[in-house]
Amino acid sequence: MNRKLVSLIKTDLNITFGLSSLAYNIRKGKRIVPMAIIALAVLSLFPSYIFVVRALGSFYDAFRQIGQQSFFLHVGFMSAQLIVLVFGFMYVMSKYYFSNDLPHLVPLPIKPSHIIGSKFVSLMVSEYLTSLPIILPFIIIYGTRGNEGITYWLISILAVITLPLLPLVISSILIMIFMKYTNIKGKKDLIRTISAVVFIALIIFVQLKLNQWTTQSIIDSEDFMFNLARDANLLLTSAGIMYPPAMWGALALSKGFSVQGVFNLFLFIGSGLVGFALMMILAEKIFFDGLIGNIEVSASKGRGKKLDSSSVLKTGNPIITMAKKEILMIIKTPVYLMNSVGGVVILPILLVISMVTGGESYEPMKEMILQSREILILGSIGAIGSFGVLNALGATTFSREGTNMWIQRTLPIDPRVQVIGRTLPSVALQVVGGVLLIGGIFFIVPLKIFEIIIILVLGITASVPLTMIGMTIDIIRPMLEWTNPQQAMKQNLNVLISMAIGTLFMVGAAFLGYLLLPDYGLFVVLGLFVIIIVLSTVFIYKLLVNLVKTKFMDME
Amino acid sequence: MLKIEGLSKSYNKGEIKAVDNISLEVKKGEIFGFLGPNGAGKTTTIKMIVGLLKPDEGEVVLDGINVWDEPMKAKERISYVPDNPEIYDRLSGVEYLNFIGDMYGIRTEVRIKKIDYYSEIFKINDSLGDIISSYSHGMKQKLVLTAALMTDPDLFILDEPMVGLDPKSSFNLKEIMREMCDEGKSVFFSTHVMEVAEKLCDRIAIINNGKIIAMGSMEELRRSAKEKESLENIFLELTDNE
Ligand SMILES: Nc1ncnc2c1ncn2[C@@H]1O[C@H](COP(=O)(O)OP(=O)(O)OP(=O)(O)O)[C@@H](O)[C@H]1O
Ligand SMILES: [Mg+2]
Numbered sequence: 001m002n003r004k005l006v007s008l009i010k011t012d013l014n015i016t017f018g019l020s021s022l023a024y025n026i027r028k029g030k031r032i033v034p035m036a037i038i039a040l041a042v043l044s045l046f047p048s049y050i051f052v053v054r055a056l057g058s059f060y061d062a063f064r065q066i067g068q069q070s071f072f073l074h075v076g077f078m079s080a081q082l083i084v085l086v087f088g089f090m091y092v093m094s095k096y097y098f099s100n101d102l103p104h105l106v107p108l109p110i111k112p113s114h115i116i117g118s119k120f121v122s123l124m125v126s127e128y129l130t131s132l133p134i135i136l137p138f139i140i141i142y143g144t145r146g147n148e149g150i151t152y153w154l155i156s157i158l159a160v161i162t163l164p165l166l167p168l169v170i171s172s173i174l175i176m177i178f179m180k181y182t183n184i185k186g187k188k189d190l191i192r193t194i195s196a197v198v199f200i201a202l203i204i205f206v207q208l209k210l211n212q213w214t215t216q217s218i219i220d221s222e223d224f225m226f227n228l229a230r231d232a233n234l235l236l237t238s239a240g241i242m243y244p245p246a247m248w249g250a251l252a253l254s255k256g257f258s259v260q261g262v263f264n265l266f267l268f269i270g271s272g273l274v275g276f277a278l279m280m281i282l283a284e285k286i287f288f289d290g291l292i293g294n295i296e297v298s299a300s301k302g303r304g305k306k307l308d309s310s311s312v313l314k315t316g317n318p319i320i321t322m323a324k325k326e327i328l329m330i331i332k333t334p335v336y337l338m339n340s341v342g343g344v345v346i347l348p349i350l351l352v353i354s355m356v357t358g359g360e361s362y363e364p365m366k367e368m369i370l371q372s373r374e375i376l377i378l379g380s381i382g383a384i385g386s387f388g389v390l391n392a393l394g395a396t397t398f399s400r401e402g403t404n405m406w407i408q409r410t411l412p413i414d415p416r417v418q419v420i421g422r423t424l425p426s427v428a429l430q431v432v433g434g435v436l437l438i439g440g441i442f443f444i445v446p447l448k449i450f451e452i453i454i455i456l457v458l459g460i461t462a463s464v465p466l467t468m469i470g471m472t473i474d475i476i477r478p479m480l481e482w483t484n485p486q487q488a489m490k491q492n493l494n495v496l497i498s499m500a501i502g503t504l505f506m507v508g509a510a511f512l513g514y515l516l517l518p519d520y521g522l523f524v525v526l527g528l529f530v531i532i533i534v535l536s537t538v539f540i541y542k543l544l545v546n547l548v549k550t551k552f553m554d555m556e
Numbered sequence: 557m558l559k560i561e562g563l564s565k566s567y568n569k570g571e572i573k574a575v576d577n578i579s580l581e582v583k584k585g586e587i588f589g590f591l592g593p594n595g596a597g598k599t600t601t602i603k604m605i606v607g608l609l610k611p612d613e614g615e616v617v618l619d620g621i622n623v624w625d626e627p628m629k630a631k632e633r634i635s636y637v638p639d640n641p642e643i644y645d646r647l648s649g650v651e652y653l654n655f656i657g658d659m660y661g662i663r664t665e666v667r668i669k670k671i672d673y674y675s676e677i678f679k680i681n682d683s684l685g686d687i688i689s690s691y692s693h694g695m696k697q698k699l700v701l702t703a704a705l706m707t708d709p710d711l712f713i714l715d716e717p718m719v720g721l722d723p724k725s726s727f728n729l730k731e732i733m734r735e736m737c738d739e740g741k742s743v744f745f746s747t748h749v750m751e752v753a754e755k756l757c758d759r760i761a762i763i764n765n766g767k768i769i770a771m772g773s774m775e776e777l778r779r780s781a782k783e784k785e786s787l788e789n790i791f792l793e794l795t796d797n798e
Contacts, residue, residue, distance in 0.1 A: 312654075321654070412631035552627075553607065553610055555608075
C-alpha cells in the first residue's frame with residue numbers, strides 16, 4: 001500500500017466516524033446529551049437482544065437433536081452476510097456516489113481504485129457493527145454448547161474478521177455496474193429509483209424460486225430422513241447451493257483443523273480476496289463512469305421555449321401545497337426516497353421472504369398466527385402505526401429544510417398548515433406500506449374484508465400521532481446545517497430518538513391491549529386504541545402547533 | 557410604515573454585539589438604503605425585521621403591527637430577498653413560484669400576470685420549467701426576486717440585492733423599486749455600492765460596529781460631513797474610526 005492510500009483511508013475513517021469532532025466534543029464536554037441518548041438507545045435494545053440470543057440457544061438444540069448442528073452455523077453466516085449485503089447496497093450507494101468529499105477527491109490526482117479502496121475500508125468497519133452482533137451469538141453458542149477446542153475459536157476469529165468482505169464486495173460491484181448503466185442524461189434519479197426497486201424485487205423473486213425449488217427437492221427425495229441421519233451436513237450442503245460462501249464458513253468452523261476444514265476456510269477467505277481484487281480492477285474501469293455527471297442535472301426541455309404560464313400556474317390549498325412540496329422533495333432526492341420508502345417496505349418484504357423461504361422452521365410461528373386472529377389484527381395495526389416513525393419522515397421534516405429554512409420562516413404560513421401539511425406525506429406512505437403489509441399477510445392467511453378495513457384504517461390513523469412524535473422532536477432540535485441530504489436523514493439523531501419514544505408509546509398501548517384482550521375481547525381493545533389514538537393526536541397536535549410557532553421565532 | 561426602536565442583538569452569549577440599540581423609521585413611499593462595512597450588522601438587522609432572528613431587545617413595528625407579536629399579519633405584507641438565494645434546488649422554478657403563491661394565497665390570475673411581467677423583465681421565463689439546481693447564481697436570485705415581487709408586498713426588504721446581478725438586471729431592479737415606491741410601498745435594502753445608494757435612496761442610514769452613525773437624506777448627510785463631494789467620501793470618513 002502506498003502512502004496516498006493510507007492517508008486516504010485515515011481521512012475517510014476520520015470523516016465517517018467523526019473521530020476528530022468526537023475527540024473535540026469529549027474534550028470540550030459538548031454534545032453530551034446526544035451521545036447519552038445514543039448510549040441509552042443502544043442499552044434499551046439490549047434486553048430484546050438477550051431474548052433473541054436465548055431463543056437461538058434452543059434453536060441450536062433443535063438442530064443438534066437431528067445431528068445437523070453445522071446447519072446452525074450456516075444460518076448464522078447466512079444471516080450475517082445477507083444483512084451485510086443488504087446494508088451494503090445502501091452504504092455503498094451513498095458512500096461511493098453521494099458523499100460530500102467526492103467533489104473534492106475527484107479532481108485530485110488519485111486513482112479511482114484508491115478512492116474506492118479507502119471508502120471500502122471504512123465501510124468494512126461500519127459493517128462490523130452490524131455483522132458482529134449477529135454472528136457472535138451463533139459462534140459462541142455453537143462453541144460453548146459443543147465444547148469446541150482452541151482451533152475452533154482461532155478459526156472463528158479469522159472467519160468473523162473476513163465475514164463482511166465478500167458481501168460488501170458483491171454489493172460494491174453490483175452498485176458500480178448499476179450506476180454506470182443508469183447514468184443516463186435526463187431523468188437519472190427517476191430511472192435509478194425505479195430500477196433499484198425492480199432490481200431488489202428481482203433478487204427476492206429469484207431467491208424465492210431457488211429456495212422453493214431446493215427445499216422441495218430435498219424433502220421430496222424419498223430417503224430424506226435416512227440421508228439426514230447419515231450425513232451430518234446434509235441440510236447445510238443442500239442449502240449451501242444457494243450461497244456457497246456461508247456454507248464454506250460453516251464448514252470451516254465445524255470441520256476445524258482438517259483437510260476439509262482448512263480447504264473451506266481457504267475458500268471462504270479466498271473468495272472475498274479475489275472478489276476484492278476484481279472490485280478494484282472494476283473500480284479503475286467504471287467507477288468514474290457512474291460518478292461523473294452525478295452532480296450535473298438535467299436542465300432540459302424548457303430551454304428556449306417561453307413558459308405557458310396560464311397552464312402551469314395553479315392555485316392550491318396551502319396544506320395540500322405544503323404536502324405536495326414535501327412529497328416532491330422526497331421523490332426527487334434519492335436518499336430521502338430510499339430511506340423513507342425503505343423503512344416502510346422492508347417489513348412486508350421480510351415477512352413474505354421468511355414465510356415463503358423459511359419452510360418448516362416457521363411452521364410454529366404460522367400456527368400461532370393462525371390460532372389468534374386477534375393478535376394478528378392488533379399486530380398488523382401496530383406494524384402500520386410503527387411505519388409512522390420507521391419512515392423517518394416526521395423526525396426529519398424540519399431538518400430536511402436545511403438552508404432553505406428561511407423560506408418557511410419568512411412566509412406567512414400558519415403553524416397548523418406546517419403541522420398538517422408535513423404529516424400528510426408520511427400518512428400517504430403508510431397507505432402504501434399498509435397495502436403491502438396486507439399483501440404480505442395474505443401469504444400466510446387470507447383476511448376478511450372487514451379485517452382489512454380495520455387494520456388499514458386503525459393502522460394508518462395510529463401512524464398519525466407517531467409521525468407527530470417525530471415532528472415534535474425534530475422541531476425541538478432541527479438539524480439544519482448540512483451540505484448533503486444524507487446528513488439530514490441518515491445522520492440525524494432525531495430519527496433514533498423518535499423511534500425510541502415511538503416504541504415506548506406503542507409498547508404502552510400493546511401492554512394495555514394485552515391486559516384487556518383476554519377478558520374483554522378484540523372490539524373493546526380496538527375501541528380503546530381509537531381513544532388512545534384520538535387523544536394523543538389531539539394532544540401532540542396542539543403541542544406541535546405551539547412548538548412550531550415559538551421555535552420558528554427562536555431559531556437562529 | 558416600518559419603525560425600529562432600540563433594536564439590539566448579540567451573538568455567542570453576548571460576546572459579539574452585532575447590533576447595538578438602533579432605531580430608524582422607513583416611511584411610506586420611501587426607498588431606504590442601509591450602508592455599512594462588512595460585519596457592521598446589516599444582515600443581522602434585516603433578519604430581525606423579517607422574523608429570522610429574535611431581537612434581544614427592542615421592537616420592530618410595521619404599521620402598528622409588532623412583527624414579533626403578530627408574525628403572520630406582518631409576514632403577509634413583507635417580502636424578503638436574502639443575500640444568498642438558497643432555495644429548493646430540487647424543485648422547478650414553476651413549482652417554487654406556485655408554492656410561494658399558495659402560501660401567500662395569491663389568486664391564479666394575479667399570479668399569472670405578475671410572474672409573466674417580472675420573469676419577462678428578468679429574462680428567466682425560458683427556464684421556469686427547469687429544475688432550480690440547473691440555474692446560475694444570478695438566475696436563482698432573479699427567481700427569488702420574482703417570487704418576492706409576485707406577492708405585491710407593502711414592504712420590500714433586500715439584503716445586498718445588486719451583488720451577482722448583471723448590469724441590465726440590476727438596472728431593472730432599481731426601476732422596479734422606484735415603481736413600487738411610487739405606488740406607496742416601501743423598500744429597505746442593504747448595500748455596499750455607494751452609487752446605487754446615492755442615486756436611488758430617499759434616505760440612508762450608515763451602520764458601523766452595530767451602531768447607526770449617520771442617517772438622513774443625501775442632503776442631510778452632506779451637511780453633517782466634512783468631505784462633501786460624494787457619499788463614498790462621507791462613508792469612508794465616518795466608518796474610518798480606527
Ligand atoms: N451566526 C453568527 N454567529 C456569530 N456571530 C455572527 C453571526 N452572524 C453574524 N455574526 C457577527 O455579527 C456581526 C454582524 O454581522 P452581519 O452579518 O450582520 O454583518 P453585515 O453588515 O451583513 O456584513 P456584510 O457586509 O459582510 O454582509 C459580525 O461581527 C459577525 O461576525
Ligand atoms: Mg450581510
